[in-house]
Amino acid sequence: MLTALHHNNDSVFRLSLFQEFPTLMHYQSFGGYEALKQALTGNPVNIIETLAAAGLRGRGGAAFPTGLKMQMVRNNAEPVRYVICNADEGEPGTFKDRFIMSHIPFQLLEGMTLAAYAVGARKGYIYIRHEYPEVQDTMRRSIAAASAAGLLGKNILGQEFSFEVEIFSGAGSYLCGEETALLSSMEGKKGRPRLKPPYPTQYGLWGKPTLINNVETLANISMIISRGASWYRSLGTSDSPGTKLISLSGDVARRGLYEVPFGTTFREMIEEYGGGMKEGGSIKAVNIGGASGVVVPPWELDCTLEYQSCQERGITIGSGAVFVMNESRSILANVHNRVEFFLHESCGKCTPCREGLRQAGRIIHRLIAGEAELSEVDNLERYTRAMQNAAFCGLGQAAGNSLISSLRYFRQEYEEACLDSTQRFERREVTA
Amino acid sequence: MMKLVHFELNGQIVEVNQGLSIMDAARQHGVKIPSLCHHPDQRVKANCRVCVVEVEGQRNLVSSCSTPVTEGMKVRTNSPRIRETVQTILELIFANHPQECLTCVRNGNCELRHLAADYGIREVKGEMTCANAPLDISTPSLVRNPNKCIKCGRCAEVCHHVQQTGILYSHYRSVDVSVEPEYGKSLAEVACVLCGQCASVCPVGAIHERDDIKKVWAALDDPEKHVVVQVAPAVRVSIAEEFGSAPGTIATGKLVAALRKLGFDRVFDTDFSADVTIMEEGHELLHRIKTGGVLPMITSCSPGWIKYIEHNFPDQLPHLSTAKSPQQMFGALAKTYYAKRAGIQAENMYVVSIMPCTAKKFECQRPEMKDSGFQDVDAVLTTRELGRILKQAGVDFSVLSEEEFDAPMGISTGAAAIFGATGGVMEAALRTVYEVVTGKELPNIEFTPVRGMEGIKEAEIDLSGTKVKVAAAHGLGNAKQVMELIKAGQADYTFVEIMACPGGCIGGGGQPYGTTNAVRKQRIEKCNGWAKDVRNFLHYVFNYSKL
Ligand SMILES: Cc1cc2nc3c(=O)[nH]c(=O)nc-3n(C[C@H](O)[C@H](O)[C@H](O)COP(=O)(O)O)c2cc1C
Ligand code: SF4
Ligand code: SF4
Ligand code: SF4
Ligand code: SF4
Ligand code: FES
Numbered sequence: 001m002l003t004a005l006h007h008n009n010d011s012v013f014r015l016s017l018f019q020e021f022p023t024l025m026h027y028q029s030f031g032g033y034e035a036l037k038q039a040l041t042g043n044p045v046n047i048i049e050t051l052a053a054a055g056l057r058g059r060g061g062a063a064f065p066t067g068l069k070m071q072m073v074r075n076n077a078e079p080v081r082y083v084i085c086n087a088d089e090g091e092p093g094t095f096k097d098r099f100i101m102s103h104i105p106f107q108l109l110e111g112m113t114l115a116a117y118a119v120g121a122r123k124g125y126i127y128i129r130h131e132y133p134e135v136q137d138t139m140r141r142s143i144a145a146a147s148a149a150g151l152l153g154k155n156i157l158g159q160e161f162s163f164e165v166e167i168f169s170g171a172g173s174y175l176c177g178e179e180t181a182l183l184s185s186m187e188g189k190k191g192r193p194r195l196k197p198p199y200p201t202q203y204g205l206w207g208k209p210t211l212i213n214n215v216e217t218l219a220n221i222s223m224i225i226s227r228g229a230s231w232y233r234s235l236g237t238s239d240s241p242g243t244k245l246i247s248l249s250g251d252v253a254r255r256g257l258y259e260v261p262f263g264t265t266f267r268e269m270i271e272e273y274g275g276g277m278k279e280g281g282s283i284k285a286v287n288i289g290g291a292s293g294v295v296v297p298p299w300e301l302d303c304t305l306e307y308q309s310c311q312e313r314g315i316t317i318g319s320g321a322v323f324v325m326n327e328s329r330s331i332l333a334n335v336h337n338r339v340e341f342f343l344h345e346s347c348g349k350c351t352p353c354r355e356g357l358r359q360a361g362r363i364i365h366r367l368i369a370g371e372a373e374l375s376e377v378d379n380l381e382r383y384t385r386a387m388q389n390a391a392f393c394g395l396g397q398a399a400g401n402s403l404i405s406s407l408r409y410f411r412q413e414y415e416e417a418c419l420d421s422t423q424r425f426e427r428r429e430v431t432a
Numbered sequence: 433m434m435k436l437v438h439f440e441l442n443g444q445i446v447e448v449n450q451g452l453s454i455m456d457a458a459r460q461h462g463v464k465i466p467s468l469c470h471h472p473d474q475r476v477k478a479n480c481r482v483c484v485v486e487v488e489g490q491r492n493l494v495s496s497c498s499t500p501v502t503e504g505m506k507v508r509t510n511s512p513r514i515r516e517t518v519q520t521i522l523e524l525i526f527a528n529h530p531q532e533c534l535t536c537v538r539n540g541n542c543e544l545r546h547l548a549a550d551y552g553i554r555e556v557k558g559e560m561t562c563a564n565a566p567l568d569i570s571t572p573s574l575v576r577n578p579n580k581c582i583k584c585g586r587c588a589e590v591c592h593h594v595q596q597t598g599i600l601y602s603h604y605r606s607v608d609v610s611v612e613p614e615y616g617k618s619l620a621e622v623a624c625v626l627c628g629q630c631a632s633v634c635p636v637g638a639i640h641e642r643d644d645i646k647k648v649w650a651a652l653d654d655p656e657k658h659v660v661v662q663v664a665p666a667v668r669v670s671i672a673e674e675f676g677s678a679p680g681t682i683a684t685g686k687l688v689a690a691l692r693k694l695g696f697d698r699v700f701d702t703d704f705s706a707d708v709t710i711m712e713e714g715h716e717l718l719h720r721i722k723t724g725g726v727l728p729m730i731t732s733c734s735p736g737w738i739k740y741i742e743h744n745f746p747d748q749l750p751h752l753s754t755a756k757s758p759q760q761m762f763g764a765l766a767k768t769y770y771a772k773r774a775g776i777q778a779e780n781m782y783v784v785s786i787m788p789c790t791a792k793k794f795e796c797q798r799p800e801m802k803d804s805g806f807q808d809v810d811a812v813l814t815t816r817e818l819g820r821i822l823k824q825a826g827v828d829f830s831v832l833s834e835e836e837f838d839a840p841m842g843i844s845t846g847a848a849a850i851f852g853a854t855g856g857v858m859e860a861a862l863r864t865v866y867e868v869v870t871g872k873e874l875p876n877i878e879f880t881p882v883r884g885m886e887g888i889k890e891a892e893i894d895l896s897g898t899k900v901k902v903a904a905a906h907g908l909g910n911a912k913q914v915m916e917l918i919k920a921g922q923a924d925y926t927f928v929e930i931m932a933c934p935g936g937c938i939g940g941g942g943q944p945y946g947t948t949n950a951v952r953k954q955r956i957e958k959c960n961g962w963a964k965d966v967r968n969f970l971h972y973v974f975n976y977s978k979l
Contacts (some may be wrong), residue, residue, distance in 0.1 A: 348609030
């Protein structure tokens with residue numbers, strides 16, 4: 001499936017050759033662990049300041065400023081702190097974290113170590129979904145190699161600082177990628193989300209201040225530290241510096257994982273990176289941001305990949321999944337899949353998500369079967385709004401994104417499905 | 433001193449104590465935000481989402497029960513967006529709820545139904561998705577109707593954190609979520625103690641007491657039967673609440689009048705047999721102290737507690753007093769002593785108890801409770817059922833005049849009046865012991881809370897030179913802590929009182945809905961007011977025991 005990552009000199013990732021079995025030596029030959037060497041002799045706060053100056057934001061979906069998050073953990077009076085790498089990667093159509101862990105595991109480990117030094121943690125965990133057993137193996141081997149080389153464990157690089165990393169195999173639900181559900185699952189409880197506040201930065205794993213970051217976020221750190229904030233800001237735009245890994249799939253000619261500088265338009269992603277549509281088809285819609293993302297029509301594709309401009313258009317970048325649909329695809333079928341996915345993944349704790357998705361699922365089912373009435377489309381929209389407005393956690397809040405956006409742009413398709421049913425009803429009456 | 437914060441509530445700047453939730457803060461300023469999963473005595477669950485409000489700067493609505501007010505926060509509790517959201521959530525709940533309000537046990541006091549009325553829900557647009565699962569009628573005390581459950585988790589919270597019995601909890605996920613005992617078992621198949629605290633906090637009709645009103649009507653309607661009723665002490669401080677009075681209103685005289693109106697042949701007082709229990713327990717304690725019996729001796733009048741120790745500490749049973757509970761003492765005496773005196777055959781007697789407790793329904797059916805050769809107590813109505821049967825009979829509680837209990841089993845020393853509140857049974861029994869040993873009246877007992885164990889209090893009493901340490905615990909979570917000390921041999925108590933329900937019987941699982949800790953306090957205050965008068969009677973308790 002995926003063979004390479006688009007990259008050039010301005011890549012954030014230290015990856016020049018595809019390697020089946022990534023080695024520490026190889027990583028170091030591309031400048032790996034220079035950043036750590038340099039940082040460990042300095043004040044940990046420098047790391048946080050550099051990341052803040054670089055404008056790095058979380059790549060796990062919420063785009064929270066990473067430097068600020070680290071500062072919150074660091075400022076906590078409690079001395080025992082943890083760093084957790086969120087490698088649950090449950091968003092369908094997203095495969096960037098797996099790529100990083102499989103091919104540049106040491107860049108992730110270096111980033112985690114830098115993060116741990118910055119916040120004063122001595123213990124870290126990588127929460128990897130259990131569907132990725134070979135990735136877990138790679139990470140275990142890499143941890144062992146880094147430990148043997150004095151890059152993890154006691155007195156890293158001969159300095160005062162010690163840091164250990166352990167793999168935690170995920171509990172196997174999409175919701176466990178949500179940071180507080182992830183914590184519950186690590187503590188041996190049901191993988192259900194907890195109330196926020198307190199945030200994990202205050203009260204995280206076993207009640208200790210905890211930094212939770214996505215794989216891609218952590219993998220960005222070492223490059224920023226070694227090449228500096230202004231270099232990082234030279235990539236991307238002033239609103240959104242750096243690059244983003246985009247998992248491109250669907251009806252494009254070249255599906256795959258691409259490192260795309262912020263500021264690229266979605267159309268460019270499809271046309272230039274993805275080589276346009278497969279077999280000369282035309283774009284009907286694009287799903288941006290995975291299952292919890294939105295469905296947009298072709299005319300929205302000139303929007304640039306930037307936090308601000310996407311937010312203004314109601315586009316969720318999320319984990320960076322872009323799924324392109326050609327004219328032959330049904331919006332309803334696509335939305336139906338997503339609703340079924342969320343219905344299955346909902347923990348069922350809160351009313352709007354549990355009951356809203358249940359009703360949404362029934363309505364779409366009836367729409368597809370041609371049994372729905374026009375007024376039900378309005379109900380569907382209302383249920384979705386209630387989920388977005390009032391669900392307990394991000395799952396339920398985002399579950400309606402594809403519904404709301406598809407209702408905005410493709411309402412006609414919903415209404416036609418209803419129309420169908422009236423016609424069928426009339427036909428039945430005539431034949432009866 | 434409490435720190436104050438200021439925030440904007442619907443455009444007005446208001447001041448509240450720091451740390452309050454938006455919901456509580458708004459309530460203090462006259463704005464009632466709807467709620468379902470919230471319970472004032474419980475941890476925040478924030479799962480029903482009907483309490484959402486707008487907070488400036490937040491993209492989504494926030495749940496007001498879980499969000500603390502902060503300085504300068506701008507909150508809006510009423511807007512088109514909030515109204516639409518809350519109405520939609522209610523509609524979503526109803527689409528998964530059997531709409532049987534007319535025939536529902538909660539008709540009239542259902543929190544969900546009240547919200548539907550307040551929010552003007554006139555139509556449920558969604559597809560009805562309500563399951564038709566069988567009811568759990570496996571116990572004599574409780575009925576669990578999973579179809580009416582709105583998954584608010586209030587029952588599980590009280591079962592885990594207050595009672596620490598851990599019977600009910602939330603299972604499965606997505607639309608399959610259900611709040612029930614493990615592996616889909618019935619309540620009879622697990623170590624449920626039938627305390628009914630779950631039923632007491634359920635906002636809807638998903639767990640409730642088994643309704644025995646029909647049984648009682650059948651007896652009252654049977655001309656062959658001599659039907660007597662006994663009323664537990666804790667009912668007289670709570671029954672008036674069923675008719676709209678403030679919590680803690682004492683209504684003994686009206687209660688007697690009301691029961692007569694229902695047609696009971698005799699209206700008796702459980703205090704009568706509570707006196708007997710006091711005597712028995714007091715003398716048993718003395719005997720154990722003198723003869724080196726098993727100590728500490730633990731009270732045995734709370735059937736939920738008895739069921740709990742049987743399930744969880746079966747090796748500690750010898751600590752229990754051998755005295756029957758006042759309810760069963762009464763039943764046995766009614767069908768033997770009273771029946772003989774009144775010249776009635778025991779088989780023609782029907783004994784009804786009015787109790788604050790659901791576990792009493794279980795207790796009266798225990799096979800050993802047949803001293804008369806028949807089931808000693810035939811039917812138990814909780815305070816809530818009493819409220820309902822009185823309404824069925826058209827008894828207007830508010831205009832009744834006060835009446836007296838019948839003799840002879842309506843006569844009591846009054847000592848047992850304090851039975852209803854935590855610590856009361858022990859105090860009453862200790863007074864007997866004290867008088868027997870010292871010949872004097874026991875001065876007020878000074879209880880102090882046990883360090884680190886809220887809900888357990890202890891005291892030391894000087895019995896003519898011998899210091900006796902006693903303790904009282906209410907709520908099974910506290911009982912568990914005491915039992916673990918006793919089991920480990922680390923408790924130097926001589927006498928321990930344990931009540932299954934928080935606050936004692938006044939907080940029982942059969943008391944009127946809305947029994948919060950604040951209401952419990954109000955009821956206890958009334959009991960204590962009584963206790964003052966009661967102490968004057970205690971001298972007679974002693975003499976009476978010698979008769
Ligand atoms: C339902 C749900 C699923 C999530 N799944 C993931 C995931 O698989 N991986 C991830 O990194 N973040 C996931 N998140 C986001 C995390 O809660 C959290 O914001 C993130 O790990 C923080 O890291 P970042 O600041 O580096 O983005 C998910 C959030 C929600 C609401
Ligand atoms: S939105 Fe509610 S039901 Fe859905 S996953 Fe989150 S907590 Fe569970
Ligand atoms: S529980 Fe409440 S809403 Fe449900 S049927 Fe009973 S009264 Fe009606
Ligand atoms: S009756 Fe008591 S023990 Fe049984 S489920 Fe309810 S709260 Fe738990
Ligand atoms: S049984 Fe009642 S208290 Fe328990 S979860 Fe259901 S509705 Fe809530
Ligand atoms: S009362 Fe706040 S979410 Fe239920």
